[in-house]
Amino acid sequence: MSDSAAPIKLFEKKERIFPKRVWGKYRKIKWAVMVTTLAIYYLAPFLRWDRGPHAPDQAILIDMPARRAYFFFIEIWPQEVYYLTGILILAAVALFFVTSLFGRVWCGYACPQTVWTDLFVWVERIVQGDRAARMKLKKAPWSVGKLWKMAVTHSLWLLIGLLTGGAWVFYFNDAPTLIDHIIHLDVPMSVLGWIIALTFSTYLMAGFAREQVCMYMCPYSRFQSAMFDKDTLIITYDEDRGEKRGKHKKGESWEGRGHCVDCTACVQVCPMGIDIRDGLQMECIACGLCVDACNNIMDKVELPRGLIRYDTTHNQDQRRAGEIEKTVQTHLLRPRTFWYLTILSVVGVVMLFSLVNRAPVELHVLHDRNPLFVPLSDGTVRNGYNVKVLNKSYEDKYFRLRIEGLDGAVVRAQGAGDVQIDHLHVFADSVGHFRVFVTAPKQSKARENFRFIIEEVVPEGTEVGEQAVYDSHFASRSQ
Amino acid sequence: MSDNNVEKDDFTGVETTGHEWDGIKELNNPAPRWWLIVLLLCILWAVGYWVVYPAWPTLSGDGERGGTQGRMGWTQYSQLKESQAEIVARRAAYLDRFNAASFEEIEADDTLYAFAVAGGASAFKDNCATCHGTGGSGSAGYPNLLDDDWLWGGDVDTIHETIRVGVRGEHDETRFSEMPAFGDMLNTKEISDISDYVLSFTNGSGYAGPGKDLFEQQCSACHGMDGKGIRDFGAPNLADAIWFYGGTKGDIMSQIRRPKHGVMPSWAARLDESTIRQLAIYVHSLGGGE
Numbered sequence: 001m002s003d004s005a006a007p008i009k010l011f012e013k014k015e016r017i018f019p020k021r022v023w024g025k026y027r028k029i030k031w032a033v034m035v036t037t038l039a040i041y042y043l044a045p046f047l048r049w050d051r052g053p054h055a056p057d058q059a060i061l062i063d064m065p066a067r068r069a070y071f072f073f074i075e076i077w078p079q080e081v082y083y084l085t086g087i088l089i090l091a092a093v094a095l096f097f098v099t100s101l102f103g104r105v106w107c108g109y110a111c112p113q114t115v116w117t118d119l120f121v122w123v124e125r126i127v128q129g130d131r132a133a134r135m136k137l138k139k140a141p142w143s144v145g146k147l148w149k150m151a152v153t154h155s156l157w158l159l160i161g162l163l164t165g166g167a168w169v170f171y172f173n174d175a176p177t178l179i180d181h182i183i184h185l186d187v188p189m190s191v192l193g194w195i196i197a198l199t200f201s202t203y204l205m206a207g208f209a210r211e212q213v214c215m216y217m218c219p220y221s222r223f224q225s226a227m228f229d230k231d232t233l234i235i236t237y238d239e240d241r242g243e244k245r246g247k248h249k250k251g252e253s254w255e256g257r258g259h260c261v262d263c264t265a266c267v268q269v270c271p272m273g274i275d276i277r278d279g280l281q282m283e284c285i286a287c288g289l290c291v292d293a294c295n296n297i298m299d300k301v302e303l304p305r306g307l308i309r310y311d312t313t314h315n316q317d318q319r320r321a322g323e324i325e326k327t328v329q330t331h332l333l334r335p336r337t338f339w340y341l342t343i344l345s346v347v348g349v350v351m352l353f354s355l356v357n358r359a360p361v362e363l364h365v366l367h368d369r370n371p372l373f374v375p376l377s378d379g380t381v382r383n384g385y386n387v388k389v390l391n392k393s394y395e396d397k398y399f400r401l402r403i404e405g406l407d408g409a410v411v412r413a414q415g416a417g418d419v420q421i422d423h424l425h426v427f428a429d430s431v432g433h434f435r436v437f438v439t440a441p442k443q444s445k446a447r448e449n450f451r452f453i454i455e456e457v458v459p460e461g462t463e464v465g466e467q468a469v470y471d472s473h474f475a476s477r478s479q
Numbered sequence: 480m481s482d483n484n485v486e487k488d489d490f491t492g493v494e495t496t497g498h499e500w501d502g503i504k505e506l507n508n509p510a511p512r513w514w515l516i517v518l519l520l521c522i523l524w525a526v527g528y529w530v531v532y533p534a535w536p537t538l539s540g541d542g543e544r545g546g547t548q549g550r551m552g553w554t555q556y557s558q559l560k561e562s563q564a565e566i567v568a569r570r571a572a573y574l575d576r577f578n579a580a581s582f583e584e585i586e587a588d589d590t591l592y593a594f595a596v597a598g599g600a601s602a603f604k605d606n607c608a609t610c611h612g613t614g615g616s617g618s619a620g621y622p623n624l625l626d627d628d629w630l631w632g633g634d635v636d637t638i639h640e641t642i643r644v645g646v647r648g649e650h651d652e653t654r655f656s657e658m659p660a661f662g663d664m665l666n667t668k669e670i671s672d673i674s675d676y677v678l679s680f681t682n683g684s685g686y687a688g689p690g691k692d693l694f695e696q697q698c699s700a701c702h703g704m705d706g707k708g709i710r711d712f713g714a715p716n717l718a719d720a721i722w723f724y725g726g727t728k729g730d731i732m733s734q735i736r737r738p739k740h741g742v743m744p745s746w747a748a749r750l751d752e753s754t755i756r757q758l759a760i761y762v763h764s765l766g767g768g769e
Binding site: 368369370371374375376377378379382384414415416417435437 | 766767
């Protein structure tokens with residue numbers, strides 16, 4: 001038997017990261033963004049927006065049973081889901097744009113994964129203490145004290161998770177009504193299912209998976225590096241100034257060495273567990289906490305700030321070449337940012353235009369297929385149509401249906417009661433279904449095109465009401 | 480290497496099983512423990528499933544359709560029955576009101592009308608579409624229910640009665656008519672003349688031959704002097720653009736010589752009154768209703 005080498009490891013066990021507490025400018029921004037985004041998330045469902053008596057008054061609501069989505073003054077019907085596509089395109093291009101300017105600041109400040117992880121780390125620190133205490137606690141044998149601290153941490157995490165899942169369902173139901181139901185423990189299974197699922201996914205993602213979501217699960221973090229160029233702001237370590245690094249005692253000379261005192265403060269505060277002094281890395285989410293940590297140290301050793309900072313590789317190169325001094329220059333307008341901005345504007349304008357010109361009335365006509373036509377006893381032919389009138393306004397309306405382009409045709413509607421084609425009633429914010437028959441002499445063409453026109457019936461003397469057309473056809477014999 | 484010494488793979492340090500194929504040795508990497516536990520739990524689950532649910536086929540067939548029955552007594556059949564009962568219960572809310580209302584009341588009421596048309600459409604597909612087509616437009620020998628030409632009448636009451644008793648059906652009061660086979664009484668020339676006269680109702684030929692007299696003697700008792708038919712006898716209108724068994728002269732002559740007669744079963748014995756009423760409203764709504 002040969003002398004076997006040490007078995008290679010195919011799996012690296014993930015070491016848990018214990019980010020240290022830090023103070024500074026970017027930490028303040030992160031707190032502010034966290035409070036703002038969480039406030040929006042938790043409070044937005046409770047905003048009201050008056051839409052009259054026939055529609056819900058919740059400002060942001062996705063009403064699945066009624067198949068409507070509301071966002072303040074915007075209301076979307078299922079067939080208008082392209083607005084959602086537009087929003088997704090806008091969001092994607094906005095992400096590209098911001099990334100090409102400032103790097104992965106979305107990841108570092110605003111992404112829900114970052115915000116909730118930050119919140120969970122905060123809870124962890126409040127209960128268990130800062131980095132050193134948490135590491136010690138993890139290694140310590142189980143005791144009543146450890147159990148208690150762990151139980152409190154996890155309970156608080158679960159509670160935050162519950163609130164997160166709890167808030168989510170408000171976007172799909174009338175929030176005040178649902179909160180009443182929840183208080184009385186009278187919630188439908190669908191709501192309960194979502195609350196439970198989101199409670200545990202929040203608990204899992206922000207409590208345990210944390211930075212691994214960014215590293216292994218999130219596609220955006222991977223392709224954002226494709227938006228980087230030499231003028232993109234990234235977190236940089238000023239190697240020229242920092243090296244050669246080493247411990248420094250007070251009063252010692254700074255001659256012949258770099259400014260980095262190798263205190264590892266930047267490593268200890270990093271929520272991704274990396275050493276930024278190794279240069280830009282895949283894991284870096286550009287949160288700037290290492291900048292804060294390093295600046296605090298620089299203040300202590302009475303050296304200028306900015307050993308670690310937001311900077312561009314272009315600036316670094318220029319500084320090295322002696323072309324500029326220390327000032328941070330950002331080239332905001334570059335071909336890349338210009339094109340992102342252009343796409344952003346074009347999509348934005350197109351969406352705004354279509355939203356402003358959204359037809360409040362729509363007409364859809366479906367010609368019968370079985371049979372295509374009915375020969376009548378007097379030699380004429382009748383065709384049947386299913387007519388749908390979409391009334392997207394918040395008022396009940398009456399419509400007049402007529403046709404254009406079919407000689408000698410007679411139109412009538414069939415339905416309960418006395419349905420008149422010049423007085424079709426369609427309720428507010430709903431679809432009116434009508435069965436319509438068109439009778440006409442046999443046409444020269446097997447398939448004769450003509451047009452349905454619907455006009456809102458308005459009191460005499462007032463403005464012309466809404467109108468919609470639909471091109472259909474009349475069949476009078478087999479092809 | 481000796482037999483009592485387990486061989487280890489150089490690269491990974493894992494034991495081999497001793498199996499070798501074409502120089503490739505199998506490593507002994509057993510399934511993870513958690514996987515094994517899950518497998519065992521699944522087996523336990525299966526045993527529990529056999530107890531609770533119908534699972535194994537048996538020769539005696541002591542289950543509903545043969546097989547073990549399961550402690551819970553659950554079967555797909557019982558589930559189907561349950562969901563059907565649910566539908567019946569949901570319909571019952573409308574059915575009472577529907578049954579109590581007259582046709583006029585139903586046709587004036589949005590909800591009842593929609594209920595009747597939906598129920599009628601469903602019953603039509605199950606029972607009527609075989610002959611009348613899924614769209615109700617019929618085919619040669621099977622009347623088109625969408626047009627305005629009715630053998631027995633096209634108002635909702637008459638349609639209801641026709642569905643109930645059928646045509647030449649088994650019901651005591653079934654609608655009945657039979658055109659005699661004139662091939663036994665008239666010769667081909669006479670039949671041809673009558674056909675020419677019948678066609679002249681619609682083709683504007685101004686026919687004035689012997690067929691006119693023959694028609695008035697032989698046919699007008701049922702089809703009327705003007706050929707417009709008499710609904711009391713179920714005699715078709717011969718003076719319109721719709722032909723039941725075809726509108727060529729050959730078609731007409733063959734129908735006179737040896738008439739075809741369709742049969743529609745009477746549905747009173749097969750469907751309940753409420754369904755028949757829904758069917759009547761549905762057929763009436765198709766466009767030809769009077």
